[in-house]
Amino acid sequence: MPIDRPTDLDAALASLSDVPSAHLLAGGTDAMVEITFDQRRPEHIVALRRIPELRGYRVDDDELTFGAMLTYTQVERELASTAPGLAMAARTVGSPQIRNTGTIGGNLGTASPAGDTLPWLLALDARVELRSVRGSRELSLADFVTGPKRTAREPDELITAVRVPRVEGPQHVAKLGPRNAMVISVAMAAVIVDTTNRRVRAAFGSVGPRPIRASDAEQQVSDAIDWDALTCPDDAIVHFADACAEASQPISDHRSTADYRRHAVAVLAARSLRRCLAA
Amino acid sequence: MSSASTTTRDRVRDGLGQDADRPDGTPKVTGGFAFSSDLHARGMLWGRTLRSPHPSARIVSIDTSAAEAMAGVTTVVTAADVPGKATYGLEHADQPVFASEVVRYQGEPIAAVAAEHPELAVRALEAIEVEYEVLDPVTDPEHAMAAAAPIHPDGNVVRHLPLRHGDVEATGEVVVEGTYEVGMQDQAFMGPESGLAIPADDGGVELYMSTQWLHVDRDQVAACLALPPDQVRMTLAGVGGAFGAREDVSLQVHVCLLALRTGRPVKMLYSREESFFGHVHRHPARMWFRHHADRDGQLVKVEARLVLDGGAYASTSSAVIANAVCFAGGPYRVPNAQIHGYAVRTNNPPCGAMRGFGVVQACYGHESQMDKLADALGMDPVELRLKNALKPGDTLLTGQVITGTAPVREVIEAAVAHPLPPEPSDDDPALALPGGAGLTAERGDVRRGVGFGVSIKNLMFSEGFDDYSTAGVLLELDGHGQAIATVHCASAEVGQGFVTLAQQITRERLGVDQVMLRPADTAIGSAGSSSASRQTWMSGGAVELACDAVREALFERAVARRDLALDDADHPLFDLRDGHVVEAGGSASIPLVDLLAEGPIERIEVHRHAPTDPLDEDGQGNAHVSFAFAAHRAVVDVDPDLGLIRVVQIATGQDVGRALNPRAVVGQIEGGIAQGVGLAVMEEIVIEDGKVRNPSFTDYLIPTALDMPEVLATVIEQPEPGAPFGAKGVGEPPTISSTPAVAAAVRAATGLALPRVPIHPEDIALTPARDG
Amino acid sequence: MSDPDPTPTEPTPAPDPEAYELTINGRTRAVPSAWLGESLLYVLRERLGLPGAKNACEQGECGSCSLYLDGLLVNSCCVLAADATDARIDTVEGLADGDQLTDVQQAFLDAGAVQCGFCIPGLITTVHDLLDRTPTPSQLEVREAISGNLCRCTGYGRILQAVEDVRAQREAAR
Known part of the structure; x- marks a missing residue:
């Protein structure tokens, strides 16, 4: 039987344990394209649509947990105030049709350098929960994504959820592409002014083999911010932007050039931080 | 309804100048309209094309044996299987049906397969072994103009056109200069290339195809298949946009060749990716x-x-x-x-x-x-x-x-x-x-x-092209004794609304409400291309001429009825109004349906625009x-x-x-x-x-x-x-x-x-x- | 020419899945022997004789294959047919009530929104979805809602007009 349609998590893990080479099917927005264009010929599929444990999200005092099968539309509509940056990111994914089926877990599993939710998750030190019949483990997103479209997921493991700490403070996500909708990002920025921990968090997509965290830039600008007034000297913002650009590792391809992407990182970083501070 | 719903003596319902509704509108909003990609025939095979991954290469060898041996793969064809002319082209027949020795662009067709399932066809393509000697492509037109060895035996300059007008030495007091570039644009119509070929008993082939110009396709297909043109019978299938990209042959020869070889209907349908390689683009x-x-x-x-x-x-x-x-x-x-x-x-x-x-x-x-x-x-x-x-x-x-x-x-x-x-x-x-x-x-x-x-x-x-269109109009009584007109024209409806216009013209000229359209096909003469902003003028004109010829025939019947002598030049004494042939001055009128009781009237006319010079x-x-x-x-x-x-x-x-x-x-x-x-x-x-x-x-x-x-x-x-x-x-x-x-x-x-x-x-x- | 044979006998590429059933526009349809990799779009079009969903890109970039899966607007090219076995599938063919067009379909005709028509089934399903969820959208909301449906003929002008016309008609009827 080449397709399994498990209705609970244990059954899914059992299927995956039986056939570790099985292809996981979440929202289908990546997998089906690969199959249709013969980039992938799955011998066995485990479909994840029917597993209640993977749906939905949980809001705890100190933590947000997003089920792997949480769709972008759900994020956009239900989490706009709880996770505003993630909702901004979700709204930029593909089209309404794609957002109705595409999932957070799928975005993680595909691990494209242009994955739209990844910069925000990375900026918040997200932890990816992986389960198998052997047990469960958590990896930081930074450890989970090992390269372009490569992850540390073992073949028998399932991404079940992703967790981020709850932080206060303004956040902004900006996605840059040459069309006003339905576009793969040329550069993406997630900036969070985390007043809980008094630190700026910044991560970027499409400007390296993996989503990139600008740790040095974060540190410098966090020191420069007046956390009580939530203001920042302009030159510190400029330094922050330059340091973010410095941290990026863009390439030139048919979508854009490395120079432009680096430039865009600086512009998006500065604007996003300014918008946060003005909010 | 936003269109006029009343009939007046002076204004024909949904005639010219009005927002007449499309005859294909309802099926297009319900999903019932048959585009070329929607066609299906019993026992149908799926065709796919093998394309060169290299923009410039010499083909050393092609081995199709593994593909041919695969279960569910019915046939594989290459250049060696083209029975007629090896090349086609709109202005110069310089493009091979399949590349045999030389590949000149990435995506050039090498072979085609027919299989029981599209996925099997794809796997068959993968099983075809082509050995290429990869060459450096010439990609800069300035270099190509200067190149010692041409890319094609016809040479690298397709046309140099100088224009000198007035005093070429004249100068102005203010001079501005600039160099500009335009990138390569794609027509990006929504409905990818697709067609269904069905082998016919007479050794010919029926091809249902989304295209811009049926007859020029037919002639190219017939030449490559070594068939007389009347054994390649084309019918326009629903066209999902065109914008120029369907003027050249894409899969027409391939799909007909596969159908003739297998003796079974064959459908070809490009994916979006293949479509980018399967049609011409706007010149950079x-x-x-x-x-x-x-x-x-x-x-x-x-x-x-x-x-x-x-x-x-x-x-x-x-x-x-x-x-x-x-x-x-x-x-x-x-x-x-x-x-x-x-x-x-x-x-x-x-x-x-x-x-x-x-x-x-x-x-x-x-x-x-x-x-x-x-x-x-x-x-x-x-x-x-x-x-x-x-x-x-x-x-x-x-x-x-x-x-x-x-x-x-x-x-x-x-x-x-x-x-x-x-x-x-x-x-x-x-x-x-x-x-x-x-x-x-x-x-x-x-x-x-x-x-x-x-x-x-x-x-x-x-530039002196003999540009014309052909249209036929049949006026007759329907089963309820009402007048009905049927228009036949090979003009390709690509979305622009020619079908609506043909009805408007016919209603206006013949004063009948019921106007049917026969499918556009090669059973009538060419309508020319649905391009160059030409079908309203050319095929609209042909429909008008055919309608006028039908009017003339009606007037002749009226003359005979009234026992009148024919006027010398034409029939200025008659008009068609409200379903009647009316004598000038309104002294008498004969119902159209009475005149049609004598039998249907059909006229086919050809319309040319004023001639041009080279x-x-x-x-x-x-x-x-x-x-x-x-x-x-x-x-x-x-x-x-x-x-x-x-x-x-x-x-x-x-x-x-x-x-x-x-x-x-x-x-x-x-x-x-x-x-x-x-x-x-x-x-x-x-x-x-x-x-x-x-x-x-x-x-x-x-x-x-x-x-x-x-x-x-x-x-x-x-x-x-x-x-x-x-x-x-x-x-x-x-x-x-x-x-x-x-x-x-x-x-x-x-x-x-x-x-x-x-x-x-x-x-x-x-x-x-x-x-x- | 004919509709697809509901019980095709042709060999399909390995691997074969078990036969399955789909529930489409309220009817149960059998899919006896399909290749595992077939999308819902392909099965509807090529196996079940329902070509209303169109195949313009087959990678979720054009919206021409839009339909409802358990009431959600999705691109059927991105749905594995064999994974839609327990879902309610509603296609453009199920919208009109016999000869009675929906208000959206009629408005598309009246506004002149249809040219080649290839994108239109997808747009009709999308606009129904929008107006069911958001009865009085702003023009910008309409543009965003249909931004996943590419049209190459119209420049969207008459389509936006059609949506506005339906919005106004429904508002007047309330």
């Missing part, structure tokens, strides 16, 4: 211009050198470069000119027809120059254009005098008369700013600019039939730091002769502008070393609803002498000058020169602003 252009004017802004001379990259095969390059050269001066009086146009063969993808056909490229150049000239003169760009605007009786660069209408002043004034959009405000939603849902900008990051573009486009085929060695001659004009004013918001553009509004005035279906005209204008906007700000096939980098809708971007501006359109109705009903074609002009208008608006917003379209974000964001 490199253009140098030097404009001379006097101090008052009167144009003195235009010099230009235009190089179009035609890719590996000729397609319609000869005609495309002719259009670029003939209209390089734009819709302006230019007394002197010296222009050289070159259509050049390279190892890039073949280029051919796309909406605007050579004039798009030239217009981007000449309009950029007009702005540069206005700047040098310190003159308002609109005033400069009005000062030089062509009018009837003026002479074109080709020496041809405009004998028809030329409302250039009127279209410009109409475009600028539209209100500008509201001023930018901090209350504008972020979604409406450049970057859209990406939330990259705030209003303070954005600057606004306004720009203009004006264009001239020839209508129909030029261009001489100086590019002079009455090469064109008629001209249409349009002006566009674009308003854009630009985020200069990120280089993102939001087109806010396009206002346009367009010369249409007469709007035969005003609602459909607006649809053509808005749709044409969308393609012009796309070329200005996002659409480009990216080629690297002869290889297409973005053959998908993920990376070849066309405007979404969030990219299209508000469009304000005014149509200028000045009936064109010699045109059926005074109507000019309306499809191409909106695409032509909208592109330079948007580019000019972006220049106005940024102060940058921007000599290339599409304008990419980095062209703005990484270019230092000009001083002052």
